[in-house]
Amino acid sequence: MPIPFTCIEACDLSEDGKSELRLYGASGTRLFVQSSSGASAVWPEEADVRNDEENGEGPPGKRVKLSDPVENTSNFSCLTITNDKKHLVAVTAEDKCIRVFSIDSECRIKQLSERCMARRPCAICVTADDSLILCADKFGDVYSLPLIPSPEDEQQPAAPEQADVPEESSFVPSASVLTVHSGRNRKVLEAQLKQAKKGPKKPKEAPTFKHDLLLGHVSMLTDIAYAVVDKRSYIITADRDEHVRVSRGPPQAHIIEDFCHGHEAFISRLCVVGQDLLVSGGGDPDLFVWDWLHYKLLQKLPIRNAVFEFMRAQTDLASTLPEDVSSFKVAVSGIWSVPHAQSDVKEILVACEGVPALFSFNVGSSSTTGQAIALSGNALDVTFVQAGTESTCTAIVSVDNAHMPGSTTEIRKDESAVRLHFFSPQSDGQWTQAAGAVQQAFEGLGGSADKPTTNAKALHNILYGVENLRKRPGSDD
Amino acid sequence: MPGEPAKRLKREEYKNALHSEENKAELPKKRFYRQRAHANPFSDHSLQYPRSPADMDWASYYPAYAVNKEIEMTEGESHDHDQQQPAPTPHGPISKQVEIADIGCGYGGLLFALAPKFPETLILGMEIRTAVTEYVQEKVRALRTQHLSTNSYQNASCIRANTMKFLPNFFKKGQLSKIFLCFPDPHFKQRKHKARIVSYTLNSEYAYVLKPGGVVYTITDVEDLHKWMVGHLERHPSFERLNEEEEKSDECVEIMRMETEEGKKVTRNGGNKYVACFRRIEDPPWP
Numbered sequence: 001m002p003i004p005f006t007c008i009e010a011c012d013l014s015e016d017g018k019s020e021l022r023l024y025g026a027s028g029t030r031l032f033v034q035s036s037s038g039a040s041a042v043w044p045e046e047a048d049v050r051n052d053e054e055n056g057e058g059p060p061g062k063r064v065k066l067s068d069p070v071e072n073t074s075n076f077s078c079l080t081i082t083n084d085k086k087h088l089v090a091v092t093a094e095d096k097c098i099r100v101f102s103i104d105s106e107c108r109i110k111q112l113s114e115r116c117m118a119r120r121p122c123a124i125c126v127t128a129d130d131s132l133i134l135c136a137d138k139f140g141d142v143y144s145l146p147l148i149p150s151p152e153d154e155q156q157p158a159a160p161e162q163a164d165v166p167e168e169s170s171f172v173p174s175a176s177v178l179t180v181h182s183g184r185n186r187k188v189l190e191a192q193l194k195q196a197k198k199g200p201k202k203p204k205e206a207p208t209f210k211h212d213l214l215l216g217h218v219s220m221l222t223d224i225a226y227a228v229v230d231k232r233s234y235i236i237t238a239d240r241d242e243h244v245r246v247s248r249g250p251p252q253a254h255i256i257e258d259f260c261h262g263h264e265a266f267i268s269r270l271c272v273v274g275q276d277l278l279v280s281g282g283g284d285p286d287l288f289v290w291d292w293l294h295y296k297l298l299q300k301l302p303i304r305n306a307v308f309e310f311m312r313a314q315t316d317l318a319s320t321l322p323e324d325v326s327s328f329k330v331a332v333s334g335i336w337s338v339p340h341a342q343s344d345v346k347e348i349l350v351a352c353e354g355v356p357a358l359f360s361f362n363v364g365s366s367s368t369t370g371q372a373i374a375l376s377g378n379a380l381d382v383t384f385v386q387a388g389t390e391s392t393c394t395a396i397v398s399v400d401n402a403h404m405p406g407s408t409t410e411i412r413k414d415e416s417a418v419r420l421h422f423f424s425p426q427s428d429g430q431w432t433q434a435a436g437a438v439q440q441a442f443e444g445l446g447g448s449a450d451k452p453t454t455n456a457k458a459l460h461n462i463l464y465g466v467e468n469l470r471k472r473p474g475s476d477d
Numbered sequence: 478m479p480g481e482p483a484k485r486l487k488r489e490e491y492k493n494a495l496h497s498e499e500n501k502a503e504l505p506k507k508r509f510y511r512q513r514a515h516a517n518p519f520s521d522h523s524l525q526y527p528r529s530p531a532d533m534d535w536a537s538y539y540p541a542y543a544v545n546k547e548i549e550m551t552e553g554e555s556h557d558h559d560q561q562q563p564a565p566t567p568h569g570p571i572s573k574q575v576e577i578a579d580i581g582c583g584y585g586g587l588l589f590a591l592a593p594k595f596p597e598t599l600i601l602g603m604e605i606r607t608a609v610t611e612y613v614q615e616k617v618r619a620l621r622t623q624h625l626s627t628n629s630y631q632n633a634s635c636i637r638a639n640t641m642k643f644l645p646n647f648f649k650k651g652q653l654s655k656i657f658l659c660f661p662d663p664h665f666k667q668r669k670h671k672a673r674i675v676s677y678t679l680n681s682e683y684a685y686v687l688k689p690g691g692v693v694y695t696i697t698d699v700e701d702l703h704k705w706m707v708g709h710l711e712r713h714p715s716f717e718r719l720n721e722e723e724e725k726s727d728e729c730v731e732i733m734r735m736e737t738e739e740g741k742k743v744t745r746n747g748g749n750k751y752v753a754c755f756r757r758i759e760d761p762p763w764p
């Protein structure tokens with residue numbers, strides 16, 4: 001099976017009249033880049049390519065030479081570009097690593113740092129000044145890490161009062177023999193005392209790089225957003241237990257300003273639109289649109305209905321639907337704010353897990369009910385670029401070319417399905433396939449991907465984790 | 478829930494009998510409400526909790542303070558009067574808000590000691606274990622019945638909740654003036670330290686629901702847990718520790734030492750009690 005792009009990020013590096021667009025894509029364990037200049041690269045560098053170069057055999061063609069002899073066996077799960085477009089920040093899932101790459105004018109991908117966290121990062125973002133990476137993890141905590149650690153940061157491990165782990169290992173239950181505990185507590189205590197005699201258990205390796213605990217939920221975090229409004233910075237976090245929390249940004253991230261209450265199922269995605277609107281979505285039938293600076297729900301957008309109507313109109317998908325929309329479930333896997341030139345139109349694109357379409361909604365005063373944009377495979381990620389002379393933006397969409405459209409488990413027969421789509425909004429607001437300069441520039445990347453896999457289960461797990469967040473009623477008590 | 482069917486049946490019979498008219502004022506017996514000591518604060522449970530504080534049906538917990546005195550029947554409460562019916566409970570908002578929370582209240586010793594001391598203040602016990610919560614609720618009902626003429630104990634109630642996950646679903650920003658964390662489970666196991674009821678990150682939630690000047694009271698018999706709680710509250714910028722003088726002059730400290738169930742047990746066993754109280758300070762201006 002081919003491995004599609006789990007994450008894509010485009011950026012415009014044009015300057016001084018020289019125009020250049022770049023598209024980065026993460027596929028499995030590898031990172032690809034394609035420039036509109038024609039240059040392209042892959043990370044980590046492939047061994048055979050390196051050998052060729054060493055042997056001096058044949059021209060390396062357009063492929064830019066890499067000098068980064070790194071191996072990577074973990075799959076990419078997050079990708080983001082810094083605001084100054086000089087760095088790429090990525091997460092690889094299995095080794096829980098945050099990786100920072102430099103972006104240079106030659107299209108080389110150079111890894112500057114890899115920092116493995118104690119818990120798997122679920123979402124990351126970068127502060128407006130590009131100084132900090134904010135990392136939200138599976139255990140409910142948000143840490144900040146310097147984007148580029150200073151030499152002191154590297155040497156100085158996390159201050160002991162800030163990392164929980166070293167402190168925990170020094171917890172000795174000394175005074176407790178005298179006191180009253182439940183039978184179970186006593187047993188655990190006895191075991192601990194025995195262990196204490198044998199010497200301390202080897203504490204789990206704590207990260208030795210600088211990472212500061214900012215805030216935490218007793219839940220699984222699913223997304224994080226960072227925003228600056230009127231010089232005040234905010235961190236917005238979402239969890240599996242229906243909470244959208246608004247905290248102050250560092251250095252006051254311990255202060256919770258308030259919550260946006262209302263979801264009844266897990267939340268999986270947050271998207272700040274413009275400055276003062278927030279859209280949240282997950283397992284509920286609706287997306288919620290918030291005046292998040294006042295924690296007020298403004299409107300609900302019926303994503304489940306939109307998906308249901310779209311699927312019902314597709315001959316090969318309609319049969320998979322329940323009769324009634326109320327027993328149909330959606331899991332929102334992506335919300336993106338469309339960068340419109342006129343700022344009065346606030347539009348979002350939305351993806352749901354295992355659905356071969358994107359859904360466009362206008363939010364705010366002129367809301368719409370969700371126009372479906374059909375795709376050749378399930379929607380995975382979206383990124384936008386503005387091609388030099390064209391005034392409208394192009395949406396680049398990564399689709400699942402391994403599974404059947406509409407399924408998260410059934411593998412496709414044909415292996416040649418496209419993995420990137422290109423769309424532009426027309427003057428009437430409709431999105432149509434765009435065969436413009438952007439597509440031409442990035443067509444090459446549509447072909448590249450990580451080495452195909454034979455492990456269907458692993459591939460499913462890389463691509464589809466959102467529906468899994470749903471609670472199963474009465475699962476335990 | 479208790480395992481064997483015979484035991485469960487017995488409990489059910491007992492609980493039904495307790496609800497009959499002639500037994501209404503009888504205090505519940507603890508032995509019918511025992512439950513495994515630890516509930517996992519991370520798991521989903523089949524918890525009920527309001528979407529937000531505004532959605533909370535407070536009147537069913539504090540009926541004397543209900544705003545809508547005329548009572549609507551809820552589903553399940555039948556209209557026929559053939560059987561003896563307990564008075565239906567009112568629903569909706571109340572005229573006052575809860576200001577004191579006893580988190581992990583257990584069998585409610587502190588709750589029932591505080592209620593007469595603060596007759597004008599609504600106090601809520603919060604407990605994750607179903608059977609234990611039920612015991613406290615039955616005791617509230619019995620005490621209210623016993624004190625109908627004075628209206629005592631109308632200000633005390635208990636709710637099943639996992640406070641570590643859902644505290645902000647129950648209380649608004651700055652709503653509470655006191656939070657009690659009495660004899661929390663120590664969670665000796667290393668990997669469970671995030672399960673502790675006090676941690677740097679959870680303290681932000683306590684700070685959120687407390688009004689400036691409000692107090693978090695902690696007490697434990699486990700010295701290292703005491704040090705842990707003090708350490709994590711001291712380094713949280715929203716809290717400052719009460720000094721000895723302030724601690725002594727606060728009557729709640731003595732009540733918490735002597736009236737909690739655990740406090741009584743520790744007294745009987747001649748163990749130590751470690752107390753620490755922290756004041757919620759005003760948020761600084763934005764940088």
Ligand SMILES: C[S@@+](CC[C@H](N)C(=O)[O-])C[C@H]1O[C@@H](n2cnc3c(N)ncnc32)[C@H](O)[C@@H]1O
Pocket residue numbers: 514515516518580581582583584585586603604605606609638639640641642658659660661662737738739740
């Ligand atoms: C050792 S008992 C102490 C009871 C009481 N505070 C006393 O001092 O007698 C701790 C209680 O906290 C409850 N508890 C533990 N975690 C909780 C949580 N996340 N939410 C609510 N209650 C919890 C336990 O079920 C238990 O009843």
